[in-house]
Every structure is written in C-alpha cells, then in structure tokens.
Amino acid sequence: MAASPNGDGRVNSRIENYTEFWQKDMHKEEKADTDNRVDSYTDVVNGYYDGATELYEYGWAKSFHFSRFYKGESFDASLARHEHYLSAQMSLRPGMKVLDVGCGVGGPAREIARFSDVNITGLNNNEFQVMRARKYTKKAGLEGQVNFVKGDFMKLVEQFGENSFDAVYAIEATCHAPTWEGVYDQIRRVLKPGGVFGVYEWCMTDDWDPSNPSHKALAHAIEFGNGIPEMRPLAKAREALRSVGFVIEHEEDLADRGDPIPWYYPLEGDISKAQTTWDYFTVWRMSWSGKLVTHTVLRLAEMIGLVPSGTWKVGESLKVAADALVEGGRTKLFTPMYLVISRKPKEE
Numbered sequence: 001m002a003a004s005p006n007g008d009g010r011v012n013s014r015i016e017n018y019t020e021f022w023q024k025d026m027h028k029e030e031k032a033d034t035d036n037r038v039d040s041y042t043d044v045v046n047g048y049y050d051g052a053t054e055l056y057e058y059g060w061a062k063s064f065h066f067s068r069f070y071k072g073e074s075f076d077a078s079l080a081r082h083e084h085y086l087s088a089q090m091s092l093r094p095g096m097k098v099l100d101v102g103c104g105v106g107g108p109a110r111e112i113a114r115f116s117d118v119n120i121t122g123l124n125n126n127e128f129q130v131m132r133a134r135k136y137t138k139k140a141g142l143e144g145q146v147n148f149v150k151g152d153f154m155k156l157v158e159q160f161g162e163n164s165f166d167a168v169y170a171i172e173a174t175c176h177a178p179t180w181e182g183v184y185d186q187i188r189r190v191l192k193p194g195g196v197f198g199v200y201e202w203c204m205t206d207d208w209d210p211s212n213p214s215h216k217a218l219a220h221a222i223e224f225g226n227g228i229p230e231m232r233p234l235a236k237a238r239e240a241l242r243s244v245g246f247v248i249e250h251e252e253d254l255a256d257r258g259d260p261i262p263w264y265y266p267l268e269g270d271i272s273k274a275q276t277t278w279d280y281f282t283v284w285r286m287s288w289s290g291k292l293v294t295h296t297v298l299r300l301a302e303m304i305g306l307v308p309s310g311t312w313k314v315g316e317s318l319k320v321a322a323d324a325l326v327e328g329g330r331t332k333l334f335t336p337m338y339l340v341i342s343r344k345p346k347e348e
C-alpha cells in the first residue's frame, strides 16, 4: 500500500476504512467478520494506530499499556514499575541483546534500557510509530542503546535470523497478531537457545463464555476499540506458548491480585480517584468533559486538515474501548496483564 503524501508514514485510506472491519451492532458480528479481520490484520492494526497514536500520547503516555497502582503512586511511576517488573521477572542483565515486539513509540524500550542496562531493538509494523519512536529516542540520547525497525512480527526470522536475541518481550502487543501460535513461534525462533520470553498478554479470562451473547459482544467491543482482529481466551495463550515449544516458568494474571486501586481506574474518568495532584489532569482527560473537549478539537483538526481524514472516527472507537475495557475489568472477563515468563529450551 502506498504511503500518504504527507510523508509521516500514515495512509489515509486505511484510517478511513478501519471501522468498516466490524458490524455496527456488535451482536450481529459473525465468524466471517472475524476471519476477514484476521486475514487483513496488517490493515486493521495499521489503520487503528495511524489514527490512534497521537490520541494515545496526548491522553495517556508514550508507554502504550496498563499497569497496577499502589495507593499514592503516580500514573507515570506505575507505568514504569510495570515495565521494571517485567524486566525483573525476565532477569534481564546488563549487555543483553533484547527484542521488543510491538514497541509502540518506544516508551517501554527506553525505560527498560535504562533500568536494566540492556540493548534493545524495537520492532513495529507501523511506520508512523517507528518514526516517532526514533525521534523520542534521539531526544533522550539513547540512540546508541535502543534502535527501531519496521517489520511484521509474523516474519521475525526473515528480519533477524534464527537465534539472534538473549531475550524477547512483548507488552500488550501480541493480541494484534492473527494467531498466537504464529507470533510466539517466530519469537521462539529468534531467541538463542536458553533465551527468555516475557509477555503481558491481553486475553479474555476463564470466566468468559463465548456462547454467551453479551460476553461475545464485550469481546468484539474490545477488538473494535483497540485494533484487535480477534480477542482470545487466556487458556489459548498458554496452550500456544507450549505448542510452539516454550517452557513456561511463571504465569500469573496480575489483574487478579485484588489490588485496592484497579488497573482500569484512569479510564473510569473519575477524578476523585486520582492518586497525585498531577494525575488529576491525566484522569480528567478521560472524564466525559475531557473526552468532549479532546474529540471536539480532533474533529476540528480533521476538518482543517491537521490530522488525516478518518482520525476522528478512529477516535470515536477509542470511547468504545474505554467503556468496554472498564466493563471487562470490573466483570473480570478481560485482563490486559496475563504475565507469562517462558524459556526456549537449551536443546530442542
């Protein structure tokens, strides 16, 4: 597909077509719709991130993931702690060669590089995000330690060759893959024997029942709002890791820890739950009035050509995302933090 004339890596037609991949009424979704999204995952995911990236950065942070909260812990500190926790669970050591699969604009890669003294390659199939990741990393003076490559996570071996990395991690990214078996197998192959893979996976939990129409509609709303071809159950992720030859060393749904402040609290837009003074503004942006301001400005920006056409429509899907994720969190039918640490056996 040709790049748009503005040269920022975004393609207007795929932003405009993004919402067409789902039925307007989530209860009318059929298997054929899912199959179509899975087959067209590159357009689904790229269309979504071409439209959503600037909103993410404005409304959230440069680390595109959720996190757990201590009482009194700021939003930014909590995001960083979630990244440190993954590095610690993976036992990342100075000098290791690490791959970040689906690196967004590189927030986690920069933080983990500093925290663990490792060298990181960030892989992302979205040109717009790769360009931004490089810009922010240069600004942070980390370009000697963190680099970014545009590529498809279903073709890692083609890109990097077998046995290339000491460790691989994926933070809330591999849910965008057409199949978990496919992406996990690629990850295992680019890992050196004995290498470690750490993942925070987005899954429907064991309580989710696909034969229940309202559970199914919830999964589709999460897909639609977050650029995911197909939401899948947690057991399937575990099964996929094992089936491609990983040995699971640790697994836990961190959303199930019973934290007094839930992971989805910022999305509720309830400013009385903000944990620090600075966070009032962050949480306000997700309140109804904050969203009204943002999305009105976005609509105007699109009208005068400051953002590609279709961006506002993708922005509207983010409102669906917020509601569905909060519902999934409250009902515990969904988790964005199924943590799994797996190892590629030394001998296969």
Ligand SMILES: CC(C)=CCC[C@@H](C)[C@H]1CC[C@H]2C3=C(CC[C@]12C)[C@@]1(C)CC[C@H](O)C[C@@H]1CC3
Pocket (backbone or CB within 6 Å): 055, 056, 058, 059, 060, 063, 064, 065, 066, 172, 173, 175, 202, 226, 227, 285, 286, 290, 291, 294, 295, 318, 319, 321, 322, 325
């Ligand atoms: C999509 C995946 C797999 C990961 C991204 C997780 C989160 C960073 C995003 C999920 C829903 C997003 C929303 C926003 C920011 C990024 C997320 C939390 C907004 C707060 C951005 C500003 C808009 O006005 C409202 C959005 C709601 C959803």
